[in-house]
Amino acid sequence: MKPRVIVVGGGWSGCAAALAANRAGAEAHLFEKTDMLLGSGLVGGIMRNNGRFVATEELIAMGGGDLFKIADRNARHKGIAFPGHQHANLYDVHRIEPDVSAFLRKAGVNIHLMERVVDVERDGATVVGVKTEYGENLSGDVFVDATGTSGPMGNCARYGNGCAMCVQRCPTFGPRVSIVAKMGVHEAQAAKAPEVYGAMSGSCKIAKDSLAPAIQKALQKTGIYIQKIPETLVNRSKLSAKACQQYALPEYAENVVLLDTGHAKLMSPYFPLEDLRSLPGFERARYVDPYSGGRGNSVRFLALAPRNMFLQVDGVQNLFCGGEKAGVLVGHTEAIVTGTLAGHNAVRRAQGLPLLGLPRSTATGEFISESGKAAATEEGLAQSYTFAGSVFFEHMKEKGLYSTDAEAIHRRIEREGLAGVLRARLV
Ligand SMILES: Cc1cc2nc3c(=O)[nH]c(=O)nc-3n(C[C@H](O)[C@H](O)[C@H](O)COP(=O)(O)OP(=O)(O)OC[C@H]3O[C@@H](n4cnc5c(N)ncnc54)[C@H](O)[C@@H]3O)c2cc1C
Known part of the structure; x- marks a missing residue:
């Protein structure tokens, strides 16, 4: 029998996790509280800028690059430069979501739209199922929390300039609910300075x-x-x-x-x-x-899960996390690479196989390691982690991990024995 992997949150990280679990042979279910996938990816669009180019090519080389290929196909502009940023692609935020949704459905991912998960069923420290707002229950073997960190409205009111009416649409579809928190795991909050919590989009x-x-x-x-x-x-x-x-x-x-x-x-x-x-x-x-962009924006990074290099949440063996939930990680690329690893490892866990950790000789492995460590320290929680700039891009350059040579990046992945690893069927 196929193991069942339940992914909660249909942003880029949840889409990536559900697709990776499906590719590895699981019955994948993706729960999204709104009527569209992609979460904050519905209003973003910048891809492949600076170090994101490397992470994108690494994931493609590992066999997990389908979502990047969809983003490339939906690019309105390719290889552009703007202050501090090189070789960016800009995907069309109006066109991409239906393509991602159709791709996941065709692959066999079960998508549950407008089904907000509001609670978990548990057996001690194990998650056994999720409960939705309208009373549906679904049991599963392994779970991925990809609920992001945007909102809910209370956070935007308390730490920002009020609900700015952003694409997450909390007033319509209900507040974000974290599976990690429901399992009683303490979530960290980013703080740019003492008592200055969260960050504005x-x-x-x-x-x-x-x-x-x-x-x-x-x-x-x-x-x-x-x-x-x-x-x-x-x-x-x-x-x-x-x-x-x-x-x-x-x-x-x-x-x-x-x-x-x-x-x-x-x-x-x-x-x-x-x-x-x-x-x-x-x-x-x-x-x-957001509709009230003249006054404010959504506030994020107030619910970060403690996790290891396999993206397994501390203290809950069958719960993984991806995207913003997995640290002070900013970006679609960052959400896709962590979501993919979380979904893949969910199947490994279900099958009793060793979990996959990416070596620090890859930009993605180094990123997962560094951002995980950062989320455990006050200093780290004051930063944001992205391949595209700030502290991590500098670090990438220092370690010789930045390159715009796609072939060289693919060769590195091959040398590490990781080529196609995320395409392997495990069931
Ligand atoms: C305005 C804005 C512009 C941005 N621009 C860019 C950009 O150009 N390039 C870039 O790389 N990054 C950009 N980012 C950052 C990037 O969008 C995010 O870091 C990344 O996409 C986060 O993905 P995620 O899957 O972790 O979370 P999210 O995108 O927040 O997705 C989480 C999803 O979970 C759902 N959810 C939450 N709770 C539940 C529940 N209990 N049950 C069911 N569903 C639930 C939410 O509805 C949401 O769809 C931007 C962010 C914002 C806000």
Whole structure:
């Protein structure tokens, strides 16, 4: 009989975990509380920038790269540069979700939309099932918590500027519920400074057709538009509040930086609408995510699971985690690589096989190791971890793990004996 792996949370990490479990031969179930997959991936779009290129190619070489290939196919712009970032692809946030959903369904993943998991059934320190809001129960062998860390509204009210009405849509679909917390495991909170908890999401989306035609044209052609802000409107304090420290550079405070992801992605956590509309070309600007982007954004990183290098949650042998739940990890790429390993290891656990740990000679192995260690220290909880910048990208470069040579990256994975490892059927 196939083991049953239950993944809770349908963001990039949950999609990756369910797909990896399915590929390894399990009956995979993916529970998502809203009516769409991808979570915050519905409003992001930046891929392959800086060290993310390496992580992407490593996962492809290991046989777990299907979701990256879908993102590449949905790219509106490829290989672009913007301040502090090189060779980025921007996927189209309007088009990608149906492709991911169709791909998972075709592979055989059982997707349960609008089914919020609100509790667990347990037998001591083992999870045996999940319960949904509407009274459905499903038992399973191994579980993955991929519920992310965005919201719920109470966190945005307490640690941010209030619910900014973001794509997570807590008022409609209910607050995030963590399986890790339901199992009684203590979750850590990121704190940028003593008693400054969580971090604010770092970008907003503006309806492109609310911008002047010349701005639309530049975005369409090059994927990027940069305009200087008058000194009176520069707010440098927003930089330190950002979840994505890879964009906490002066260029992002002193300019309006827009990227074309379908919407115009404004690289700022929020920007008062009247100030924005005072800039030439922005007179009619309208936010589409979060709706209250003039005032704030979602607050994240207040529910981080302690876990090991196999992404197994401390103290609960049959519970794994991926994405933001697995540390102060920012990014789609980071969610996909950790989600994939969590889903794969869930099947190994079910089959009684040794769990797969990625060596530190790979960028992904080093990332999982370093970000896991960081989440256990006050200093680490003040940072954010991403292949795309901040402390980890520097570390990658120092260790010689950064390269833009895809063939060399694939050869490294082969040398480590990891080529295709995530495609192997284990059942
Ligand atoms: C505005 C914004 C822009 C961003 N832009 C980029 C970008 O351009 N590039 C990039 O790499 N990263 C970007 N990021 C960061 C990136 O989106 C995230 O770090 C990553 O996608 C997180 O994935 P995740 O799966 O861990 O969590 P999430 O995307 O938060 O997904 C968690 C999912 O779990 C669901 N859920 C929660 N609780 C339950 C429950 N109990 N039952 C069922 N479902 C549940 C939620 O509805 C959600 O869909 C951005 C983030 C934001 C907020």
